[in-house]
Amino acid sequence: MSIDVKTAAHVAKLARIRVEDAELPALAQEFNAILGFIEQLNELDVEDVEPMVSVTPMRLKRREDVVTDGGMPEKILANAPEAREGFFAVPKVVE
Secondary structure, eight states: OOHHHHHHHHHHHHHOOOOOOGGGGHHHHHHHHHHHHHHHTTOOOTTTOOOOSSSOOOOOOOOOOOOOSSSOHHHTTTTTTTTTTEEEEOOOOOO
């Protein structure tokens, strides 16, 4: 897969990053380098590699799955800048 200047401009817009037109070819080249590295990683055989949380052997801490004192949406939503129909209201971030 190859990223052209038009696609790089589209990605920059989606990421809400202002990129000057003169810098778009360099950005597209960086994207292509990243994709090339990912393709190299896809060539590795990881069949017998166990998923890990850290480079040092450790286990994730576990806790009991218990019900806590919830059931107070009015108190929680009192701190919200805006709430609608019992939920937090946030501005739309995806176009």
